[in-house]
Amino acid sequence: MKLSLFLSLSVFLAVNPVHAADKPVLTVYTYDSFVAEWGSGPKLEAAFEKNCHCDLKFVAVEDGVSILNRLKIEADKTKADLILGIDDGLMEEARATQLIAEHGQAVDKLSSHLQWEDKSFLPYDYGYFAFIYDRNKLAKPASSLKELVESDAKIIYQDPRTSTPGQGLMLWVKSVYGDQAAEAWQQLAKHTVTVTKGWWEAYSMFLEGGADYVLSYNTSPAYHVISDKKDQYQAAAFSEGHVAQIELAALLKTSTQPELGKQFLSFLITPEAQALIPVTNWMLPVIEGVELPPIFSQLIQPQRIGFAPNEIAEKRADWIKEWRSAAAK
Known part of the structure; x- marks a missing residue:
C-alpha cells in the first residue's frame, strides 16, 4: 500500500511539478547583439540568476528603434517587464507611451x-x-564630419528609421550642418556604399572590405584589440565633436514582476555588472571606479554635441523626412 502510494506520488510530481518551486520569469525586451553569444546578455543573465531565484528571459529584436516600435504596437498588452536598449534619443517617445514606471x-x-x-x-x-x-x-x-562628407571616401551607415546609430548620425549631421543638412546628405549620398537596417550588417560589410568607413562607436577599437588582437581599427576624431549615446533600461507599468524588475535595474549599475558590460557590449560604464582594460584609456575622448531628448522627440519625424528626401536624390 505504501509502495503504491509512493509510486503514484512520484508520477504525479513528475507530471505536475510543485508550484512553490516554480521560478518567477522576468521578461526583458532588448536588441539582438546584446543577447548574442559574445554579448552582455548571457553573462548578465548568469550573474543575476545566481541570487534572484528567477528566470531572466531576454527577448531580442534588431535594434533600439525596434524595441520602441514593438512597445508601441503591443501597448498595455506587452509581455515585457522591462525594456533595455533604447537610448536617450528615443526616451521621450518611449515616455509618451505612458507605459514607463519609475x-x-x-x-x-x-x-x-x-x-x-x-x-x-x-x-x-x-x-x-x-x-x-x-x-x-x-x-x-x-579630421571632421565636414571633411568626411566632402570627401570621396566610401562609407556605410545605418538607417535612422530602424537603427539608433543611424539616428545618431542624423543628429550629428543636423548638429553640425543645421539648415544645410539636406545638402550634406545629398553630398554624402554620392559616396555612400549602402545604408543598412542595423549595426551588425553594416559593420560586417566594413570588415569584409566593403568601405573605407563604417558608422559605429568610439569604443569599437577596444573590441578588436581585446577579442581579435588587432589594433588597426581606429575611430576618427572629429573637430566639431561627436554625438553621445546613453543606453537605457526601464521598468514597465504593466509588469507582473515590478519588484524583481527593480532588483534587476539595481543590479545593472553594480560594479559587477558594470565591469561586464564594457568588455561584452563594448560601451563605457555609467558608474565611477570600474577597472577597465588599458585599451579603454587610449580611445578618443570626444567633445559632446547634439540635442536634448525633448527636442529630438519633437523634431525627429521631420529630420527623418529630410534625410529620406535628400539621401534618395
Whole structure:
C-alpha cells in the first residue's frame, strides 16, 4: 500500500511539478547583439540568476528603434517587464507611451558627467558615435564630419528609421550642418556604399572590405584589440565633436514582476555588472571606479554635441523626412 502510494506520488510530481518551486520569469525586451553569444546578455543573465531565484528571459529584436516600435504596437498588452536598449534619443517617445514606471534607483550612484536625474529611465552604458576605419588601408583619416562628407571616401551607415546609430548620425549631421543638412546628405549620398537596417550588417560589410568607413562607436577599437588582437581599427576624431549615446533600461507599468524588475535595474549599475558590460557590449560604464582594460584609456575622448531628448522627440519625424528626401536624390 505504501509502495503504491509512493509510486503514484512520484508520477504525479513528475507530471505536475510543485508550484512553490516554480521560478518567477522576468521578461526583458532588448536588441539582438546584446543577447548574442559574445554579448552582455548571457553573462548578465548568469550573474543575476545566481541570487534572484528567477528566470531572466531576454527577448531580442534588431535594434533600439525596434524595441520602441514593438512597445508601441503591443501597448498595455506587452509581455515585457522591462525594456533595455533604447537610448536617450528615443526616451521621450518611449515616455509618451505612458507605459514607463519609475525605476526607484538612486541616480547619485551614476557618474556625475552624465548629469542624469530622470526617474523613469536608467542608464546602463554609454559611448560616442564615431566612424571606424582601418589604418592599414587609410593612412590619413578625416579630421571632421565636414571633411568626411566632402570627401570621396566610401562609407556605410545605418538607417535612422530602424537603427539608433543611424539616428545618431542624423543628429550629428543636423548638429553640425543645421539648415544645410539636406545638402550634406545629398553630398554624402554620392559616396555612400549602402545604408543598412542595423549595426551588425553594416559593420560586417566594413570588415569584409566593403568601405573605407563604417558608422559605429568610439569604443569599437577596444573590441578588436581585446577579442581579435588587432589594433588597426581606429575611430576618427572629429573637430566639431561627436554625438553621445546613453543606453537605457526601464521598468514597465504593466509588469507582473515590478519588484524583481527593480532588483534587476539595481543590479545593472553594480560594479559587477558594470565591469561586464564594457568588455561584452563594448560601451563605457555609467558608474565611477570600474577597472577597465588599458585599451579603454587610449580611445578618443570626444567633445559632446547634439540635442536634448525633448527636442529630438519633437523634431525627429521631420529630420527623418529630410534625410529620406535628400539621401534618395
